[in-house]
Amino acid sequence: MPDFCEVALPVPLDMVFTYRVPAGMTPVVGGRVLVPFRQQRMSGIVTELHDRKPSVATKNVISVLDSAPVLDERLLRLGRWIADYYLAPIGEVFRTMLPLTAEFKRIVGYRLTDQGRMALHLAGMSGSSAGSRRTPEEQASEFRVLDYLAGRNEEPDFDSAMDSAPTLHEGSPSSAESPLVREATLRSATGASRKILEGMVRKKWIVREDLSAAQDAKRSVKIAALVSAEGKLNENQRKIVDTLAVAGRRLPVEALQTLDVPRTTLSTLVKRGLIELEDEPADFTVSRAKPRPILFDFDLNAPQKSALAKLRDAVSARNFSGMLLHGVTGSGKTAVYLAAMRSVLEVGRCAILLVPEIGLTPAVAADLHQIFGDEVAILHSALSDRERAEQWHRIKRGEARIVVGTRSAVFAPVADLALLIVDEEHDSSYKQEETPRYHARDVAVMRAKMSNAAVVLGSATPSLESYFNAKKNKYALIELEDRVEQRPLPEVEIVDMRLEFQETGHEQVISRRLAAEIKERLDGKEQVMVLLNRRGYSPVVLCRTCGKKLECNNCAIALTHHKREHKMICHYCGYAAPVPKACVHCGSEYVYFLGTGSEKLEELLHSMFPQARVARLDRDTVRGHEDFERTLAGLNEGELDILVGTQMIAKGHDIHGVTLVGVVGADTALGLPDFRAAERTFQLLTQVAGRAGRGQSPGKVILQTYFQDHYAVQFAAHHDFIGFYEKELQFRNWMHYPPYSALANVLVRSDNLDDALTWSGKLGKWFDQTRHEGVRVLGPAAAPIVRLKRDYRYHFVLKSPSREKLNTTLRAMLAHATQQKIPRTQVIVDVDAVWLM
Ligand SMILES: [Zn+2]
Ligand SMILES: [Zn+2]
Numbered sequence: 001m002p003d004f005c006e007v008a009l010p011v012p013l014d015m016v017f018t019y020r021v022p023a024g025m026t027p028v029v030g031g032r033v034l035v036p037f038r039q040q041r042m043s044g045i046v047t048e049l050h051d052r053k054p055s056v057a058t059k060n061v062i063s064v065l066d067s068a069p070v071l072d073e074r075l076l077r078l079g080r081w082i083a084d085y086y087l088a089p090i091g092e093v094f095r096t097m098l099p100l101t102a103e104f105k106r107i108v109g110y111r112l113t114d115q116g117r118m119a120l121h122l123a124g125m126s127g128s129s130a131g132s133r134r135t136p137e138e139q140a141s142e143f144r145v146l147d148y149l150a151g152r153n154e155e156p157d158f159d160s161a162m163d164s165a166p167t168l169h170e171g172s173p174s175s176a177e178s179p180l181v182r183e184a185t186l187r188s189a190t191g192a193s194r195k196i197l198e199g200m201v202r203k204k205w206i207v208r209e210d211l212s213a214a215q216d217a218k219r220s221v222k223i224a225a226l227v228s229a230e231g232k233l234n235e236n237q238r239k240i241v242d243t244l245a246v247a248g249r250r251l252p253v254e255a256l257q258t259l260d261v262p263r264t265t266l267s268t269l270v271k272r273g274l275i276e277l278e279d280e281p282a283d284f285t286v287s288r289a290k291p292r293p294i295l296f297d298f299d300l301n302a303p304q305k306s307a308l309a310k311l312r313d314a315v316s317a318r319n320f321s322g323m324l325l326h327g328v329t330g331s332g333k334t335a336v337y338l339a340a341m342r343s344v345l346e347v348g349r350c351a352i353l354l355v356p357e358i359g360l361t362p363a364v365a366a367d368l369h370q371i372f373g374d375e376v377a378i379l380h381s382a383l384s385d386r387e388r389a390e391q392w393h394r395i396k397r398g399e400a401r402i403v404v405g406t407r408s409a410v411f412a413p414v415a416d417l418a419l420l421i422v423d424e425e426h427d428s429s430y431k432q433e434e435t436p437r438y439h440a441r442d443v444a445v446m447r448a449k450m451s452n453a454a455v456v457l458g459s460a461t462p463s464l465e466s467y468f469n470a471k472k473n474k475y476a477l478i479e480l481e482d483r484v485e486q487r488p489l490p491e492v493e494i495v496d497m498r499l500e501f502q503e504t505g506h507e508q509v510i511s512r513r514l515a516a517e518i519k520e521r522l523d524g525k526e527q528v529m530v531l532l533n534r535r536g537y538s539p540v541v542l543c544r545t546c547g548k549k550l551e552c553n554n555c556a557i558a559l560t561h562h563k564r565e566h567k568m569i570c571h572y573c574g575y576a577a578p579v580p581k582a583c584v585h586c587g588s589e590y591v592y593f594l595g596t597g598s599e600k601l602e603e604l605l606h607s608m609f610p611q612a613r614v615a616r617l618d619r620d621t622v623r624g625h626e627d628f629e630r631t632l633a634g635l636n637e638g639e640l641d642i643l644v645g646t647q648m649i650a651k652g653h654d655i656h657g658v659t660l661v662g663v664v665g666a667d668t669a670l671g672l673p674d675f676r677a678a679e680r681t682f683q684l685l686t687q688v689a690g691r692a693g694r695g696q697s698p699g700k701v702i703l704q705t706y707f708q709d710h711y712a713v714q715f716a717a718h719h720d721f722i723g724f725y726e727k728e729l730q731f732r733n734w735m736h737y738p739p740y741s742a743l744a745n746v747l748v749r750s751d752n753l754d755d756a757l758t759w760s761g762k763l764g765k766w767f768d769q770t771r772h773e774g775v776r777v778l779g780p781a782a783a784p785i786v787r788l789k790r791d792y793r794y795h796f797v798l799k800s801p802s803r804e805k806l807n808t809t810l811r812a813m814l815a816h817a818t819q820q821k822i823p824r825t826q827v828i829v830d831v832d833a834v835w836l837m
Helices: 073-085 090-097 114-126 136-151 160-164 173-177 183-190 194-202 235-246 263-271 302-316 333-346 362-375 385-396 407-411 440-451 464-471 497-504 512-523 598-608 625-636 677-689 711-717 721-735 753-769 803-819
Strands: 004-008 017-020 032-037 040-050 108-112 206-210 220-226 250-252 275-281 321-327 350-354 376-379 402-405 417-422 454-459 476-480 491-496 527-531 540-543 560-562 567-569 591-594 614-617 642-645 658-664 700-705 742-750 776-788 791-800 827-831
Touching: 004 032, 004 090, 017 032, 040 090, 073 090, 073 440, 090 407, 108 114, 108 136, 108 183, 114 136, 136 183, 136 194, 136 206, 183 194, 194 206, 220 235, 235 250, 235 263, 235 275, 263 275, 302 321, 302 333, 302 417, 302 454, 302 476, 321 333, 321 464, 333 350, 333 362, 333 402, 333 417, 333 454, 350 407, 350 440, 362 376, 362 402, 362 625, 376 385, 402 407, 407 440, 417 440, 440 454, 464 476, 464 721, 491 497, 491 512, 491 711, 497 700, 512 527, 512 598, 512 658, 512 700, 527 677, 598 614, 598 642, 614 625, 658 677, 677 700, 677 711, 677 721, 700 711, 711 721, 742 753, 742 776, 742 803, 753 776, 753 791, 753 803, 791 803, 803 827
Parallel strands: 321 454, 321 476, 350 402, 350 417, 376 402, 417 454, 491 700, 527 642, 527 658, 614 642, 658 700
Antiparallel strands: 004 017, 004 040, 032 040, 108 206, 220 250, 220 275, 540 591, 560 567, 742 791, 742 827, 776 791
């Protein structure tokens, strides 16, 4: 065994770390090891084993977590490519690729030392130590910590994982006598701050120990079993008991935690003997949805068959091939994907289907089970860490060869990858907005290249980049030009809201035209959908006296009024404030609530059409996939007349029944300072229009706009993707934006305004003084959202026709930032940024 290994750790540093391999240990490349790192224990991925003696002292590997690689050679290569392309720390990339946090238990605790015992003794005699610079509060807090640690003779909050973990302080009997108390327990029991504890460690009164270790491989779940429902119960206790009774007297404790009751309620019931807790081996259930009849018959029409044949040919060639499947809304792309995946499964190979975040409803999951049985793994955002790890192992063991999931499913550890499909490839949820800032579509293409697999990007509104690549023959272009069963595309009528204002003398939310159409549909017992891409009740609160808006405390963003919750809420950081009766700036009572969000639109439609049954779909009414599903089911089963919502309603795959779609203010994005605004608006308008029409009835779209001459609005109204694409391409060319340039956004942020200014100034000076051939640098400028989540934000936009030159410049900039002691976490490099806000 080589003496040393290189380990990639999940820390914001662009490097790997060398550790010594103790005799008898056998780490593997691509497997995890537990190592000490700055007073902590961390798990990292071994990237190399070698015998080169490092010049500095090295620490020992604590333990080997995997005897076989969890990242095979190809996935390691893919990770390195991501780190390189997106300038992301390699350890953070590997952490993102491996959803196995549930298998690692963080255990950090404190013990009392002899000095600590002495200090406690002295404090008890004198009351306080004289001449101390500490405040009485700090002294009291320290005393509580010492007292708590001294009084603890048992370790009830530690479980079996502790026993197997080696102790750091073996051979130090004095500290071993005193039990270790977990940090969280100690802090909640004594109220001590982290700073107080650090100070006490420095004084050697207590020691901090990190005993983090791998979880026991045998996974189990805590089950609450109802023993008796007799006796007096309060409201919360009744909730738990009733839930259990309905569920057949047994439920995982985790499931009970979704009830809105305090955690102590369950413990009380356990103490009273009404409920028993049991450990049960985790028996993972893939989906709680009941199976239902197959919706997808593979009865494909001629264009679908021809598309499927191309996919099958590409798969059997066993070489890389990229395809763009451009099919209008309702052309049956999904059926083509599923048929192609089933034929991959039939020859015993593997396929991955990526879908946008909102795409994976329980109904979709049920369909997938119908088609693929137990061989499908479904990875969505609602999975717990444990469930995610379980799915990962099923895939790794080869039990699931079909994987369907959101963004990170692109890293699923399938063995023989034949086909990778990215559905709705233009969707911005494929871009991760935290480190590593990868784009799952582009990673999918790279993974397919490295695996000699076929990749299919599908959309009714492909991104400019993908369509451009197809036109340049980098991808084969497959077109599905017609809706299935020759259903016609809906007719789109534009209502100019400037004219509406002139003619009525009022700012209207629902135009007279749209109101008349809605009434007609309701009279004919037909269904209507209305899109307003802004949630809440009123987006702006303005003072008529001083003219100021009510803004978030943490962000330079107006707070939105949410009427039902009776709160002002920031949509960026979640900050909530009471609804003001007077202006917070000048005290004037003339505060006005302006504009309309989806909550107010729902109310307005209720009052305009009192007989109609109205429901709303947005992030305030949808907490999970089940809520989404329930509302859509209500629509499909005719229990609703009008559905109001944000862009969420444009994404529902299952909406087929409406004959009228009203678009109210979907074009506000056109006013934003973002070069993708037109593209996003076009996509949203096209997608929502695609929801209109039922059977042979074409459906109608009323598109209200203040930008009626804008090309994004016009081309969307005419279902003209090619027209939009060509026009937008001209603009991108003139402005040197993608796809003509590679683009990166460099954001400098700090909660201290001086730091943000100084750092961005330093980087600006460096950009000015060094030559960057072929790279345009714009900035520093205040970011469009200059303050966000307490951080002040300044940015640079870098553009270059050469990706290599762009990355060289970015790398040099990061090196300079390090030299200037600007913290790495405060300079965010976003390659191929999707948002420039
Ligand atoms: Zn005011
Ligand atoms: Zn905020």
